[in-house]
Amino acid sequence: MNNVSVFIIDDHKLFVEGLCSLLSDLQGFEIVGFSMNPVDFLEQVDQHTADVYLVDINMPQLSGVQLTGKMKEYNPNIKILALTMYDEYEYVEKMIMAGASGYILKSASIQELTHAIRTVAEGSKFLGSDIQELLFNKVEKSNAELFTRSFANNIEPDATLTKREVEILILISKELTTQQIAEELFISERTVETHRKNIFSKTKAKSVIGLSRYAEKNGYISV
Missing domain, CATH: 3.40.50.2300 (Response regulator)
Structure with missing residues (x-):
């Protein structure tokens, strides 16, 4: 060896x-x-x-x-x-x-x-092993919270956005700029803009406020 x-x-x-x-x-x-x-x-x-x-x-x-x-x-x-x-x-x-x-x-x-x-x-x-347990608990908790919110609001959990689009949606909802999102996720601003356009297209939102409402409705953020 x-x-x-x-x-x-x-x-x-x-x-x-x-x-x-x-x-x-x-x-x-x-x-x-x-x-x-x-x-x-x-x-x-x-x-x-x-x-x-x-x-x-x-x-x-x-x-x-x-x-x-x-x-x-x-x-x-x-x-x-x-x-x-x-x-x-x-x-x-x-x-x-x-x-x-x-x-x-x-x-x-x-x-x-x-x-x-x-x-x-x-x-x-x-x-x-400790990190595996941490991630398992995180996923378990997130799924439980999403299910609870969806049930309480009589909505179906969103399944149209990719994992990366969800990450960017959450950061947009936190009012981060394209540059800040790129730095946070270690991707280019051009990539952020591409995802941003796709998110607006998929959610039918007309503004950042609309995106925030969509994120809240689907359980991605809480206010």
């Missing part, structure tokens, strides 16, 4: 040193470097080649989400595993949307972490 080369990007010195020591002692893994400053790392990204990059989320100057997006712009084939203490859904979603291949908590066992690293290195996706 070939060694998996790992590069760590995290601003917590003690954690980085401990993880480097731990992985270096395990057969099949090689720590090729680490950086505690995401901006400095980006300036020299071409000098740091690894099979898998472990990226923290909360870092100064540049968040893990922003860093992941920029790394994927530099090399779409780069493999990133989010390694963080954040177990909130919004962080999981943002990291995945930015291009991360996996998401695992720092509280995970070394066995789960090494399995995650190998899985991502092989080109597959990975979500830690």
Whole structure:
């Protein structure tokens, strides 16, 4: 079995040193470097080649989400595993949307972490056990809320919009501009505009106010 080369990007010195020591002692893994400053790392990204990059989320100057997006712009084939203490859904979603291949908590066992690293290195996706439970509960709760709202308002849940269109619909309802939506979802403004036109066409709405009413009626937002 070939060694998996790992590069760590995290601003917590003690954690980085401990993880480097731990992985270096395990057969099949090689720590090729680490950086505690995401901006400095980006300036020299071409000098740091690894099979898998472990990226923290909360870092100064540049968040893990922003860093992941920029790394994927530099090399779409780069493999990133989010390694963080954040177990909130919004962080999981943002990291995945930015291009991360996996998401695992720092509280995970070394066995789960090494399995995650190998899985991502092989080109597959990975979500830690705690994150899988988080997403399951999120979907379960969302479906229950949508069903309750639909039943209470005597309407059928909408099924005409794609997942991406629903995401953009919600952000439009929050009064975000095209530029802000593009930055939030890590897509181009042109793509946002295309989705926006499709949303207006499908919902028959004539204005942003109309879209907001549609989103509320179908249970996508609450006021």
